[in-house]
Every structure is written in C-alpha cells, then in structure tokens.
Amino acid sequence: MRQETPDEENNEYRALERTDEGNEEFDMRCLSLGAGVQSSAMILMADRGDFGDVPEHAIFADTQSEPPWVYEHLSWLESEIKHIKIHRVTAGSLENDVLKSRDGRSRFASLPLRVQGSDGRDSMLRRQCTREYKIAPIEKKVRELLGLKPRQRAKGKFKVEQWIGISLDEVQRMKPNPNTWITNRWPLVFDKPMRRGEIIDWFTRENFPVPQKSACTFCPFHDDRTWDDMRKNHPSEWSRAVTFDKAIRTGKLRGVNEEAFLHRSLKPLDEVEFNVDDPNQIDMFGNECEGMCGV
Numbered sequence: 001m002r003q004e005t006p007d008e009e010n011n012e013y014r015a016l017e018r019t020d021e022g023n024e025e026f027d028m029r030c031l032s033l034g035a036g037v038q039s040s041a042m043i044l045m046a047d048r049g050d051f052g053d054v055p056e057h058a059i060f061a062d063t064q065s066e067p068p069w070v071y072e073h074l075s076w077l078e079s080e081i082k083h084i085k086i087h088r089v090t091a092g093s094l095e096n097d098v099l100k101s102r103d104g105r106s107r108f109a110s111l112p113l114r115v116q117g118s119d120g121r122d123s124m125l126r127r128q129c130t131r132e133y134k135i136a137p138i139e140k141k142v143r144e145l146l147g148l149k150p151r152q153r154a155k156g157k158f159k160v161e162q163w164i165g166i167s168l169d170e171v172q173r174m175k176p177n178p179n180t181w182i183t184n185r186w187p188l189v190f191d192k193p194m195r196r197g198e199i200i201d202w203f204t205r206e207n208f209p210v211p212q213k214s215a216c217t218f219c220p221f222h223d224d225r226t227w228d229d230m231r232k233n234h235p236s237e238w239s240r241a242v243t244f245d246k247a248i249r250t251g252k253l254r255g256v257n258e259e260a261f262l263h264r265s266l267k268p269l270d271e272v273e274f275n276v277d278d279p280n281q282i283d284m285f286g287n288e289c290e291g292m293c294g295v
Contacts, residue, residue: 024159024183029055030142031163033086035074036214038295039165041199042187044208046163047081051191055163057145058086061137061292063129064093065216067237073211089137094129094216099247101254108254109133112220114266115258122264124220125256134292139179155181163187165295169195215293218244220262224274227263231274245269 031046033039043058045051058081060074078086094109101108109132110125117123146158154160160182166173167188177184188194194202203210215221218241222230230238245262253260263272 024161026161026183027158028057028142028146029053029161029163030138030145031055031058031084032138032165032292033058033060033074033077034165034214034292034295035060035070035077035211036165036295037196037199037203037211038167038170038188039214040073040077040211041194041202042163042165043077043081043084043086044206045192046187047083051187053161054083055161056085058084059138059141060086060088061134062088062090063095063133063216064090065095065218066214067212067217067234069212070214073209076209087141089141091133091137094133095218095244098253099244102247102250102252104252104254106254110255113248113256113260113262114220114264115256115260116266122261122266125260129216130292138292139182142182154179157181159183161185164292167196167199168193214295217241218262219293220264221293222262224278225276227269227272228274228276242268242270 031039031043033043046054074086074088094111097106098108098111100106109128111129112124112127114122115125142160142162143152143154146154146160148154148158158181161184162177162182163185164174165188166186171189174184174186174189188199200210213226217230217237227241230241241262245268248260248262249268259266261267262269265272
C-alpha cells in the first residue's frame with residue numbers, strides 16, 4: 001500500500017511505502033525503545049491502544065554510555081507502562097570497549113569519529129556502534145523471546161513486526177529490516193503522523209515529562225547546540241565527553257592511523273568555539289539511518 005504524506009511547511013509531498021497492510025499476522029510485535037522523544041511517545045501511545053495493535057515487548061539496548069537522564073526517563077517509563085513488557089539488554093560498555101582498544105590488540109566497534117582526510121579536510125570513520133550495541137542486542141533478545149537457540153534459523157518459522165520511533169520529519173531514516181522475517185513499522189509516520197515538535201507538544205498536553213534526545217554522551221553526531229548545552233548545563237557529562245575526546249588521541253585506537261576527534265573542527269572538544277546560531281548546521285542524526293539512535 002502506498003500513502004502520500006504532505007509536508008505542510010515546505011509544500012512538498014513524499015510517497016512513502018508502508019511495508020505491512022495493517023492486517024498481517026505476526027508471531028510477535030516488539031518495539032525498539034531508545035527512551036528519547038519519539039520512541040517514548042510511541043510506547044506511551046501504544047500502551048493505551050492508540051495504534052490499535054499493542055506490542056507485547058519493548059527492548060531498550062543499553063550502550064552503558066548514555067547520560068543519566070536517559071536512564072531516569074527509562075525508569076519512569078517502566079513505572080508508567082502497563083501492557084508492554086520492557087526489557088533492558090546490553091552488549092557491554094561502548095565507552096570502555098573503545099578506550100580498551102588503545103592497547104593495540106582489542107577490537108572496538110568503530111564510532112563515526114572525525115579524522116583528517118587525504119585532502120586535509122575532516123572525514124568520518126565508518127560507523128559500526130549502532131549495529132553492534134543497539135541493533136544486534138535487540139535482535140538477540142527477539143530471538144530469545146521467540147525461543148530460538150543460537151544459530152537456529154528464524155526465517156520461515158517466525159514473522160515479527162518491529163516498531164521504530166521515527167517521526168514524520170525523519171522519513172529519510174526509514175528503511176526495510178535486513179532480516180526478511182522482521183517487518184519494520186513506523187507508527188509515527190503512517191499510523192499517527194507527527195513531527196518531533198508536535199510530539200513534544202503532545203507530552204506537554206498529556207502532562208508527561210518531556211524526554212531529552214537519547215544518544216551516547218560522546219556521540220560525534222552531536223551538533224554545536226547540543227555540545228554547548230552540555231558544556232553549560234551538564235558539567236559532569238561535559239567532563240566525561242572531554243575526557244573521552246582526549247583519550248582517543250593519547251593512544252592509537254586499533255585500526256585508526258590518524259588522530260581522532262569528536263568534533264568536526266578537528267580540535268580538542270574543550271577548545272572548540274561552538275556556533276550555536278548557524279542556521280545551516282546539519283543535524284547529523286538525520287544520517288543515522290538505522291533509526292535506532294537519538295529517538
């Protein structure tokens with residue numbers, strides 16, 4: 001089924017394809033929970049039946065590197081949600097694993113760190129962190145909930161619908177699940193189309209606490225406004241990010257031959273002059289097309 005969604009602000013129309021027809025039978029419905037704005041709204045709406053179907057499970061993949069307010073909000077959700085079982089899973093500490101790789105032997109899941117390219121300009125390293133610390137732990141839990149053993153095939157045996165909290169203003173992040181036995185669903189695009197600002201307004205109307213963006217403290221996708229806010233208002237998280245930024249240069253990360261930085265200026269984080277008023281600054285989470293981070 002195809003559905004055209006108008007973008008009222010830009011007077012544009014996008015043809016978006018929904019992968020399910022709304023009446024397909026699934027062995028399980030699960031919700032990918034990041035505890036940010038979109039996924040929090042999605043689980044709250046789903047729990048009270050706003051989308052018709054109600055997922056049996058919600059899975060939060062913990063990188064062990066998110067700021068404390070993400071975990072505080074997650075705990076609030078766990079106390080608020082009545083009909084969906086919330087599971088916390090983890091592949092370990094992303095922060096610790098990256099720093100451990102400075103020994104030259106330990107492998108780490110590459111972050112989109114900034115390095116100097118051959119042309120002298122900043123370049124991004126390949127991003128593997130979302131796949132290994134978000135997607136893989138969720139898939140592992142889904143298989144466990146289905147009763148599958150390690151390496152046991154799910155294709156042809158089970159059909160799972162996975163709900164992802166992408167909103168209408170982030171449709172570029174939508175893509176089919178690479179596992180053919182899992183069908184992705186985006187309720188905030190098709191079932192109840194909403195933009196991020198509209199979702200924040202919804203939290204206010206419902207008298208729910210408005211969550212902050214769910215992302216690792218040291219994520220290189222942060223824009224200058226996020227870094228500046230962290231520096232001014234969250235000193236402990238700022239210190240943690242600055243320490244991490246320095247640490248990735250004091251010893252060679254395995255497989256990285258250049259000096260690595262968190263900021264695109266290729267300067268130490270605590271020396272950057274953030275341009276918070278730049279209207280052309282890109283929100284790099286729009287490039288996080290796995291649809292798992294920042295929501």
